[in-house]
Amino acid sequence: MGRNGHRRVASIIKESREEPEEGPQDALKEVPTPLRGGRSGVKTPVNALEEVMRRRGVDEAWDALEQMHADGKTTDKYTVSRMLMKTVGDGQAHLDPTRAYRGIALVERFIEMQPEDVDEVLFNALLDTCCRLKDLKRLESCVTWMRQLKVRPSPITLGILVKTYGQAGDLDKVLAAWDEMEEQRGQANSVTYGCMLDACVKCGNLQKAVEVFKGMRATGKHRNTILYTTMIKGYGLHKDLDNALELFHEMRGEGVPYNTITYNSILEACVKCGDIISAENILEQMVQTEVDIEPDLISYSTVLKGYCQNGELLKALCMFDDMKERCLRCDELVYNTLMEGCVKSDDWKAGCGIFAEMVECGLRPSAITASILSRLFQRVGHEDADERVTLLFAA
Template sequence: MQSEGLRPDAVSFTCALKACGSVGALGKGRDIHFQVLKEHLLEKDVILAGALVDMYAKCGAIGEAQRVLEYTPLRNKVMWNSLITGYCHHGFGRDAIRCYEQMQLEGFVPDAVTYSSILRACGSIGELDMGIEIHAQMIKSSFLEDDIIVGNALVDMYAKCGALRKATEVFCELPVRDVIAWTALITGYGMHGKGEGALKLFEQMQQEGLSPNSVTYASILKACGNIGALKTCQEIHAQIVKECIYEGHIQVCTALLDVYVKCGMPEEAHSVFEKLPVHDIVSWAALMAGYAQTGEIEIVFHLFDTMLGEGINPNISIFTILLNICNHRGLLEKGQMYFQMMTEGYSMIPTLDHYTCMVNLYGRSGHLDKAARLIQKMQQRPDLQLWLTFLHACQKWQSVQFGTWAFDHAVQVGVANSAVYACMGNIYADAGRHDDAHRILSRSWHKQAS
């Protein structure tokens, strides 16, 4: 259009922004924003401003969406809804609630879109009290009478917050119970340790003539994995294959892979993995965890090398799997290699678990000096488990020097408990320093009595 010399108007810009939002074309959307500013159109056209907020929100540039709304003199409910939905969709539940409250302070009354988005935001962060308040507001506004989307969002909120009885009550009152409502309830039961209840709901849904969708299958498979229901999982797997759900549904395949891993069947998990349309970091981690769980560590190391060969960068979870293997098997050289790869090759900050693995590896091998240097370089404060790990190594190698160093630090930062005192007492006793051992144990008794 512009190449033919035609000048876009507000309607053209609005349509173009909607297209950018639908396909996530953030760069092009920013270019259009720049043109809109040059034409001074935002001050005059609230629909165009709303399309701009919506585009940024859908593309995940929530900060920019917020700024457009703030600098727009004429705001409407559609803009607020776009911003709230964007915050919710991209995992910023608390920001969505903040916008919801600000919207009402400016005099805008929530509608069905607002309610459905803000309820999902409450569910995503477990904000049950806020969800209950919104439910009361909805009843007052009669929004539950004929809006299935809002009703489903309400079931979803209660289910995710663990209020399963209330979720079931709302579900039973819905005028129409579609697959989305059933799935929300099934997901909630599975999330909160009620796997058997999730399976009953799954069966009941199908008895009422509704077919599961990909989200339903992913949720029920997770529930199966949590309770170790292998036979049921295999039956659902057969159903998925029969209905050709595999292709294009990575969420279902990943859930199936995960359940086989949890049930200790890495070969079946590997078979599912091979059928995945895309091998992402989550599926690699799940498969490696499965083989690690059954002790097939050479396969884990091979999978890691294959993953790197396919151009997938490891995340912190992958290194947790690798370092735990090295720790349990006493593979010091490999552990050092993976730790260095994580910290220097990929610039990751190790967690306390990673540090504890390495301290244990060094300690078991008699390298107390290296373990102590690593502790001194830590970017976070060592916890009780790490100090106990190091103290047990000091006891094994009868090192009073490093033992007293670790004990003094543990006491100084306030994490020393009776186990720390007992370990230090044993170190002194093993070294023949029985008076020091008695002194340490006396301190422990006095500490417990006070």
């Protein structure tokens, strides 16, 4: 790039730092190819495309990149990686598929135009986006492309793959990826191992999860809250309360801190296994001994569910009152659980009272609520159960 080229870039950056009225294509119409150490070998202190992303948002940056591609120009791997990660990061709670797929398509176009300027960070951004979209076909296409370009996968790549296959319930592919990337396993941190444990638990292979966790313990890599919590969840799902409790108590000795999810996972395991006494004790421990952790709606509603399943409606109602005193906003699930408890205890009056309170709180009863109430009326001998439910819903 000559002196004039440097002046053009400086001008673009200056304009983008003001409040320009023109669109991103106008702001970047003279951006040289590329801006950061690409084919021209010239580096600039600020990438003008990134400046557009910072000042105007990532969508306008994609607009600009699309125009650059149409003009036969492009940027560098660092910029497109950050643009894609920004697109995904902006929609953490609710990822917009249209925006995400547009980003993927433009990154793929970048790779086609500049295949020598790629690395595992760029491909990991692509793979992670496919993972969040739950698009296995696109993910596997990216993996194939990665191999063709001889891009070496990292431990992060391994974590993304096992997480994606775990979400899809494809245990064979989880195990294949894990076995294939032996070198990456040796370099992996707790995040990657956490993805593997979670994938095994979700796919129902607790035995493999235990094997992986034992291997981590042998190397001292196991001291992590998420890893322990995932294993506790796994034991709970398999109704193995003894091992779940053993791990829960082991955490203290290993210096691994609990968090709310850890407590909720062990509470769920206790309730699933019918050990309401242990659940009560653990909830009490959470209330009395923890300074930085407070029981949340899930903590209380899990024990409440245990009381209802155990036929202890009075205890469930007392806990319900306690939850309201703590200003926890009970959701439909809590009310439905209480009404299920009323069915088990044949207490239709309490069930109707709970339903009335649910409606007063502004919660919209669902078809599940109607089904519970219908069974409640049937249990106490009302042959016109469905009609009674219809009247309740219409009131």
